Amino acid sequence: MQNVIFLSSNKFIIKAVSNKLVNENIFVSGFTSINEADEFLDEYSSELDIVLLQEDPENPEKIYITAKSIRNVWNLDIPIILLTENYNINKINKASDYEINLLFNNEIINNHKRLISFMNLLHKLYINKKENSVLIIDDSKISREKLKFELKGGYYEVHEAKNGVIGIELAKKYKPDFIILDIEMPGFDGFETTKSLKENAETSHIPVIFYANKPSAKMKLKASEAGVVDFFNKQNRPGEMLKYIDELYFYEKGRKFKKCIYYGFSEIKYQMIRHVLKKIDIEVQRKDSLDTAKNFMENYDVDGILLDIVNDNLKSYDELMDMVNNIERTYVPIIAIVGKGKTDLHLKLLKKGITDYITEPFFEEELTLRVALNFKYKEALRRLKSKDEMLSLLSIIDSETGAYNRNYLEDILDSFISRFDREGINFSLITVIVDKYDYIVENFGKSKASEVLKKITNKMIKFSRPTDMIFRYNNYKFLILLEGAAYDEVDIVTNRIINNMGDLVMRNEKELYHKVNLKYDYITYENQSKAELLEEIENQFK
Incomplete structure (x- = not known):
C-alpha cells in the first residue's frame, strides 16, 4: 500500500479523493494546511511515498511555500504532484523552481485512474532511479521548458538545444539515451538534423523522436526513411511524454519479450x-x-x-x-x-x-x-x-497476382479505422472490376486470364501512390486502399491508373480478339463501422 499526504484547502475534495484512492490500495492522509499537518509530518514523514498538493484559488502562492517546507523542513525528496486551476508555462516554471515533480489541472481529480497511474509512475521512477538522459532540440523555448519540467520530474537528466546545429554538438558530447526533435526549425530543420545525426558514427545509434502536431502520411514515410523511430503529438496531455518514454525505453521489468x-x-x-x-x-x-x-x-x-x-x-x-x-x-x-x-x-x-x-x-x-x-x-x-x-x-x-488478399484487408481495416479515431487520418477505397472475366476464361483459358490479372495488378502497384495498398478481393475484383486521401486525390490516383493501364488486348488461336475493360468506383470512409464498410464494398461489387 502507498501512503500519500494530500494538502488542499477544500475538505470536500480531500474526502472525495481519499475515498477513491483507498479502493486502489492507496491510503491518503488529508490536511487543509501545512500547520495542520505539522505533527503528522514530524512522526510519519519517513513512511510517505507521494505528496499531493492542490493550489488554493484564493491564495495560489501559499501552496508553493508548502512545497518548499516539505523539501527543506522535513527533508523529503519523494515525488510531489501539484494540482492547479490553470496549467500554463508560468505555473510550470514556478513548479520547477519549488522542486515539484509534476503539474496537472484540477480536472484530473475526476479521472482518478489517470491520477493513480501517474502516482504509481513517479513512485516507481523514484525508487528505481537510473542515470538516463534526454536531449530536447526545439526552437520554441516554451516547448523545451514544458518537456524539460516533465522529464526532470521523472528523474531524467535533460539537455536542451534551440536549433539543430547546437543539438548535434550536444548529442556528440552527452550521448543521450534518446532525442526529442522538433520538425519545423529555422536553419537545420528536423529532417536535416536527423540526417546529420544518422550519418555520424557517434550519434547514429541514438533513437530520434519527432515532436510534432498530427503528421501526414507523407511526413511519416519521409521521417521513417530518414531514421526517425516515432512521432509524439504536441497536443498530448501533461505527463504523457514521461509515461511514453518510461513504457517504451526504460521499464522492462516483468515484460516478456x-x-x-x-x-x-x-x-x-x-x-x-x-x-x-x-x-x-x-x-x-x-x-x-x-x-x-x-x-x-x-x-x-x-x-x-x-x-x-x-x-x-x-x-x-x-x-x-x-x-x-x-x-x-x-x-x-x-x-x-x-x-x-x-x-x-x-x-x-x-x-x-x-x-x-x-x-x-x-x-x-x-x-x-x-x-x-x-x-x-x-x-x-x-x-x-x-x-x-x-x-x-x-x-x-494472393499467390496468383502478388496483391494482398481479402483476409489481410479485413485485418488491416481495424488499424485504419483505429488511426482515424485516434489521429483523424481518413482513408478511401477504389474498387476495380475486370469486366466480362467469365467470358475471358471461357474463350482464352484460365492461364491467359491469370496473366491479365497479374498485368493489371502490376500496373495498379506501379501507378498508385507509394503508400497505397492493392488487394485482390476475389477472383476478378480488386481494391486500392488509400490513406489520407480526399476525393480529389482519389480521382487523381484513379485517372493515373486508367491513363497508364494501356490497351489490354487478348487474342486466341481462333483469331478471336477481346479488349479488357475495367470498371472503377470509390468509397470514402465516413466513420462507418467495419461491418458497414465491408457491406458497402460488397454492394459496390454486385
Whole structure:
C-alpha cells in the first residue's frame, strides 16, 4: 500500500479523493494546511511515498511555500504532484523552481485512474532511479521548458538545444539515451538534423523522436526513411511524454519479450524496426552475418526473422534459409523486407518458402500488424505437418497476382479505422472490376486470364501512390486502399491508373480478339463501422 499526504484547502475534495484512492490500495492522509499537518509530518514523514498538493484559488502562492517546507523542513525528496486551476508555462516554471515533480489541472481529480497511474509512475521512477538522459532540440523555448519540467520530474537528466546545429554538438558530447526533435526549425530543420545525426558514427545509434502536431502520411514515410523511430503529438496531455518514454525505453521489468532477428545491413532501418516492435513486446537483434545469426539461433528460441533483401539479391536469403533448415529447431517465420513494384521477386520469395514479405516504404502500423500476425500463428504452425497448410494459414499475399488478399484487408481495416479515431487520418477505397472475366476464361483459358490479372495488378502497384495498398478481393475484383486521401486525390490516383493501364488486348488461336475493360468506383470512409464498410464494398461489387 502507498501512503500519500494530500494538502488542499477544500475538505470536500480531500474526502472525495481519499475515498477513491483507498479502493486502489492507496491510503491518503488529508490536511487543509501545512500547520495542520505539522505533527503528522514530524512522526510519519519517513513512511510517505507521494505528496499531493492542490493550489488554493484564493491564495495560489501559499501552496508553493508548502512545497518548499516539505523539501527543506522535513527533508523529503519523494515525488510531489501539484494540482492547479490553470496549467500554463508560468505555473510550470514556478513548479520547477519549488522542486515539484509534476503539474496537472484540477480536472484530473475526476479521472482518478489517470491520477493513480501517474502516482504509481513517479513512485516507481523514484525508487528505481537510473542515470538516463534526454536531449530536447526545439526552437520554441516554451516547448523545451514544458518537456524539460516533465522529464526532470521523472528523474531524467535533460539537455536542451534551440536549433539543430547546437543539438548535434550536444548529442556528440552527452550521448543521450534518446532525442526529442522538433520538425519545423529555422536553419537545420528536423529532417536535416536527423540526417546529420544518422550519418555520424557517434550519434547514429541514438533513437530520434519527432515532436510534432498530427503528421501526414507523407511526413511519416519521409521521417521513417530518414531514421526517425516515432512521432509524439504536441497536443498530448501533461505527463504523457514521461509515461511514453518510461513504457517504451526504460521499464522492462516483468515484460516478456519475443525474440526476432533483423538480418540486414542498415543501422537506420534496424533502429526504426527495433523501436516499433518493442511496443508490442518483441525484442529485435541485428545480425549482419550468417555466423552471428547462427550462433544466436543455436542459443535462443527465435520467434521470427526479418530478412532485408538488398538489390534483389536472393543469395543472402538462400544462405539464411539453408542455415535455418539445418538447425534442429521448430518452425521460424521469415518475413522479407523488399522494394516496391518487385512483384516477380515477391512471388519468387513465396514459392521458395518465405512466410511473408513487407514492401518499403511501410507504415509503423503495417509492420506491427504483419509481424504480430506471423508471430500469432507460430505456435499453431509448429503443429502443422504440411508446408502447404502452413503457407495457406499464414500468407496474406494472393499467390496468383502478388496483391494482398481479402483476409489481410479485413485485418488491416481495424488499424485504419483505429488511426482515424485516434489521429483523424481518413482513408478511401477504389474498387476495380475486370469486366466480362467469365467470358475471358471461357474463350482464352484460365492461364491467359491469370496473366491479365497479374498485368493489371502490376500496373495498379506501379501507378498508385507509394503508400497505397492493392488487394485482390476475389477472383476478378480488386481494391486500392488509400490513406489520407480526399476525393480529389482519389480521382487523381484513379485517372493515373486508367491513363497508364494501356490497351489490354487478348487474342486466341481462333483469331478471336477481346479488349479488357475495367470498371472503377470509390468509397470514402465516413466513420462507418467495419461491418458497414465491408457491406458497402460488397454492394459496390454486385
